[in-house]
Amino acid sequence: MDTELQRVIRFIEERDWSQFHNPKDLAISLSLEAAELLEHFQWKNQSEIDTYLQEHKADVAEELVDVLYWVLLISHYLKIDLPEAFDHKMTKNEAKYPVDKAKGKHDKYTAYE
Ligand SMILES: [Mg+2]
Known part of the structure; x- marks a missing residue:
């Protein structure tokens, strides 16, 4: 079974997307996904967040994975x-x-x- 990084690399290679990747745009993408995570909590107090998460925890998890995806890819390209x-x-x-x-x-x- 692939590690998370191997799976991300295969995903990129199968689509020939590495040609579009440079550190600046990868970091922008990471920041955008982190912002999408923030959107789930914007304008909500703690009580509203608790209620929100009862129905949207999977959506929040997807944004966390989107952030992780870019973290893994950036570390791969930069050989970190x-x-x-x-x-x-x-x-x-x-x-x-x-x-x-x-x-x-x-x-x-x-x-x-
Ligand atoms: Mg996203």
């Missing part, structure tokens, strides 16, 4: 090992937000330096 990059960035985040200082708080990391 995403699991490795994820591990590296989370290690940085863990150092920036030490549990003993950040637990239960929402300050920016500069508050903990």
